[in-house]
Amino acid sequence: MGPVSPVMVRPGAWLRLRRELFASRLDGLISIALIAALVTVGLGLAKWVLFQAQWTVISANSTLFAVGRYPLEQQWRLWLLTTLLALATGLSCGLLRAFPRSGAPARSWPRNDRWAAAILVVLALWRPMALQLALPIQLRWWAITGLLLLARWAAGRWGAAIPASARRWIPLLWPLLYLVGMVLISGGLGLVRVAPSEWGGLLLTLLMASFAILLCFPLGLLLALGRRSSLPLLRWGSVLYIEFVRGAPLITLLFLGQNILGFLLPGGLAPDRVWRAAWVLTFFAAAYVAEAVRSGLAAIPPGQLEAARSLGLPMPQALIHVVLPQALRVALPATVGQFISLLQDTTLLSLIGLLDLLGTARTVMANPAFLGRNAEVYLVLAVLFWCCCAALGLGSRALETRLNPHSLSPSQP
Amino acid sequence: MPWLLQAAVGLVVLVLVAFLLGNLVRNLTNAGLLLTWSWLRNPAGFEIAETAIPFDAAMPYWRALLAGLANTLKVVLAGLVGATVLGTAVGTASFSSNGLLRRLARVYVELIRNIPLLLQLVFWYFVVFLALPNGAAALQLPGVVLAKAGLYLSWFDGAWQWQGPQLVNGVWMAPLRITVEFAALLTGLVIYTGAFIAEVVRGGVASVPQGQWEAANSLGFSPLQTLSRIVLPQALRVIVPGLNSQYISLAKSSSLAVACGYTDLYSVAETTLNQTGRAVEVVVILLGSYLVIDLVISGLMNGLNGLVQLRER
Numbered sequence: 001m002g003p004v005s006p007v008m009v010r011p012g013a014w015l016r017l018r019r020e021l022f023a024s025r026l027d028g029l030i031s032i033a034l035i036a037a038l039v040t041v042g043l044g045l046a047k048w049v050l051f052q053a054q055w056t057v058i059s060a061n062s063t064l065f066a067v068g069r070y071p072l073e074q075q076w077r078l079w080l081l082t083t084l085l086a087l088a089t090g091l092s093c094g095l096l097r098a099f100p101r102s103g104a105p106a107r108s109w110p111r112n113d114r115w116a117a118a119i120l121v122v123l124a125l126w127r128p129m130a131l132q133l134a135l136p137i138q139l140r141w142w143a144i145t146g147l148l149l150l151a152r153w154a155a156g157r158w159g160a161a162i163p164a165s166a167r168r169w170i171p172l173l174w175p176l177l178y179l180v181g182m183v184l185i186s187g188g189l190g191l192v193r194v195a196p197s198e199w200g201g202l203l204l205t206l207l208m209a210s211f212a213i214l215l216c217f218p219l220g221l222l223l224a225l226g227r228r229s230s231l232p233l234l235r236w237g238s239v240l241y242i243e244f245v246r247g248a249p250l251i252t253l254l255f256l257g258q259n260i261l262g263f264l265l266p267g268g269l270a271p272d273r274v275w276r277a278a279w280v281l282t283f284f285a286a287a288y289v290a291e292a293v294r295s296g297l298a299a300i301p302p303g304q305l306e307a308a309r310s311l312g313l314p315m316p317q318a319l320i321h322v323v324l325p326q327a328l329r330v331a332l333p334a335t336v337g338q339f340i341s342l343l344q345d346t347t348l349l350s351l352i353g354l355l356d357l358l359g360t361a362r363t364v365m366a367n368p369a370f371l372g373r374n375a376e377v378y379l380v381l382a383v384l385f386w387c388c389c390a391a392l393g394l395g396s397r398a399l400e401t402r403l404n405p406h407s408l409s410p411s412q413p
Numbered sequence: 414m415p416w417l418l419q420a421a422v423g424l425v426v427l428v429l430v431a432f433l434l435g436n437l438v439r440n441l442t443n444a445g446l447l448l449t450w451s452w453l454r455n456p457a458g459f460e461i462a463e464t465a466i467p468f469d470a471a472m473p474y475w476r477a478l479l480a481g482l483a484n485t486l487k488v489v490l491a492g493l494v495g496a497t498v499l500g501t502a503v504g505t506a507s508f509s510s511n512g513l514l515r516r517l518a519r520v521y522v523e524l525i526r527n528i529p530l531l532l533q534l535v536f537w538y539f540v541v542f543l544a545l546p547n548g549a550a551a552l553q554l555p556g557v558v559l560a561k562a563g564l565y566l567s568w569f570d571g572a573w574q575w576q577g578p579q580l581v582n583g584v585w586m587a588p589l590r591i592t593v594e595f596a597a598l599l600t601g602l603v604i605y606t607g608a609f610i611a612e613v614v615r616g617g618v619a620s621v622p623q624g625q626w627e628a629a630n631s632l633g634f635s636p637l638q639t640l641s642r643i644v645l646p647q648a649l650r651v652i653v654p655g656l657n658s659q660y661i662s663l664a665k666s667s668s669l670a671v672a673c674g675y676t677d678l679y680s681v682a683e684t685t686l687n688q689t690g691r692a693v694e695v696v697v698i699l700l701g702s703y704l705v706i707d708l709v710i711s712g713l714m715n716g717l718n719g720l721v722q723l724r725e726r
Contacts, residue, residue: 020511020513021511021513027511030509030511030514031511031514034511034513034514034517035513231418234422237422237426247700247704247708248700248704249666249679249703250665251668251669251671252703255682255683255686255696256696256700259692259696260437260693260696263436263437263441263444263693264433264436344529344530347529348531351669351671351672358529358531358532358535374535374536374539374540375536378535378540382528382532382533385527385532386527386528389526390523
């Protein structure tokens with residue numbers, strides 16, 4: 001914050017500790033009180049986690065938490081999907097390292113990648129102890145982790161050999177994979193159908209969140225453009241929709257979706273409960289994404305659009321090639337923030353009777369065998385959600401620095 | 414050309430709305446549920462565990478919904494005060510000279526923001542408040558007793574005497590009792606929204622130039638005086654608009670009360686719908702009520718914003 005002195009002397013650890021914690025008498029008292037409180041809480045938590053908590057509730061229901069009541073004999077499809085996802089993730093990470101955009105030298109294993117690989121390996125090795133999974137399942141996780149790292153290494157090693165014309169098509173892998181995943185999960189094309197009511201747990205949570213995230217973004221973009229349009233009908237329509245949705249709690253909209261959507265559509269056309277909730281989530285998030293994008297659009301000087309128009313670009317091209325690339329870059333953090341809260345909002349599905357992660361947890365705890373094991377289950381869910389949300393936030397920050405590599409270092413023009 | 418586009422979009426929207434409304438009317442007629450409001454005067458027939466206004470099962474539905482609204486307003490008002498106090502404390506703690514306090518404030522914000530509110534609410538209700546012991550084993554703090562049957566606080570009794578909680582025949586008695594459902598909801602809302610408000614406050618304080626701190630310091634202001642007299646009045650210009658949206662989101666989040674057994678407007682509306690089947694009317698009442706609450710908060714905060722903004726002469 002303060003002015004940086006030209007000569008930075010790195011003080012010793014002891015001196016730094018003293019300056020940070022015991023600068024004055026009051027600071028010392030606060031520090032001692034905080035340290036005492038932290039040690040008490042930490043010891044209590046460690047004692048509970050290691051000796052008092054009964055983790056069998058997690059290990060006995062691990063399949064239920066992961067995929068809900070997905071038929072056992074069809075679960076190979078989910079394993080296949082997980083494997084494909086791991087391969088695609090490894091490939092993308094490796095290629096991103098092989099072609100850094102910011103002009104920084106290509107380093108195949110920078111420090112944070114080595115960290116990520118180490119964390120992955122530790123997680124894969126540690127999970128059997130924590131969850132007491134069956135050996136065959138654990139072996140599959142090891143294989144998938146190995147494949148991910150292998151794909152990462154191979155893409156980093158030979159990625160540069162891919163010709164530039166082929167490289168442009170690689171990002172299309174992800175939408176393709178999404179479609180393949182939907183077919184694998186729901187069936188069709190020769191696979192046995194699995195009804196949405198049989199999806200559950202983490203599978204349902206991730207599916208709902210990814211579906212809503214993918215669809216709410218284009219919708220939100222259109223709404224934001226509509227709100228800034230000079231055509232009064234478009235503008236007022238968008239404003240009305242955005243303000244209506246933002247004024248209502250999500251739970252009342254989900255309630256509306258479950259109870260009124262059937263009345264609004266001709267008989268038999270209304271989708272089943274799971275897809276109704278998915279569409280409500282999408283339309284809900286679109287209004288918030290629209291506001292995030294609008295703030296990005298507002299940050300772009302009007303001269304940009306005017307210049308593009310006066311160069312002869314038609315309106316759609318001026319928006320797509322000139323305004324939106326800049327506006328979306330500005331809107332990125334706020335948009336990802338909305339995605340994170342969308343992921344958290346999927347827990348509300350449990351209130352309308354769907355078996356997402358929290359809904360599954362409620363059914364598990366209604367089982368007399370696991371009565372009173374609330375703390376264990378909620379703690380595991382909290383850790384899971386925290387990791388997912390924090391990972392999204394980290395990814396957003398990484399993408400931000402990749403998209404504007406110079407914004408953080410003003411010394412470079 | 415633009416007008417053509419507009420006419421096309423308008424036509425599509427119009428046709429869509431007409432299609433949906435036509436279906437609605439046809440389906441409602443078939444189900445015998447055409448819009449009426451007379452059912453609001455029928456007796457509700459269900460009890461509400463705790464109400465801010467008198468209510469019993471013989472009273473009509475509109476009274477039940479009103480009691481639910483009063484319960485919502487009660488928790489929203491308490492939550493606004495609590496979250497503001499907590500958020501301001503944590504937000505300013507991230508500027509403390511104490512490194513540990515600064516880092517703890519960050520940890521609190523990062524921890525709470527990345528865990529869904531609903532999960533936190535069920536945690537507070539089922540894991541913390543429902544696990545409290547009853548009777549003599551209850552958690553006793555000076556002037557406050559935390560038991561599974563409720564939180565008992567000291568307050569003035571009928572004769573204006575300061576009265577603490579007392580154990581009478583194994584049951585706690587006190588002038589003020591808060592149910593664990595309300596306490597769990599309030600705790601969850603305050604801690605969750607507090608984290609977001611802390612970020613708003615931190616952003617506001619960070620927007621005040623460093624020179625203002627230094628100038629106040631060299632004029633002999635104490636750190637606390639600097640904060641309250643110099644920095645906060647300037648930071649408020651940035652903070653108030655951010656607070657507005659956090660307050661509205663707290664009001665909307667209070668509809669998750671049903672997860673910890675507190676009977677708010679949404680919960681009453683759900684019961685009403687299950688009993689009467691009047692889906693459209695109930696949803697209209699729900700959405701309208703939350704819209705009015707949002708508008709009131711927004712109006713008040715815009716008024717406050719007018720007060721703290723820099724007045725240019």
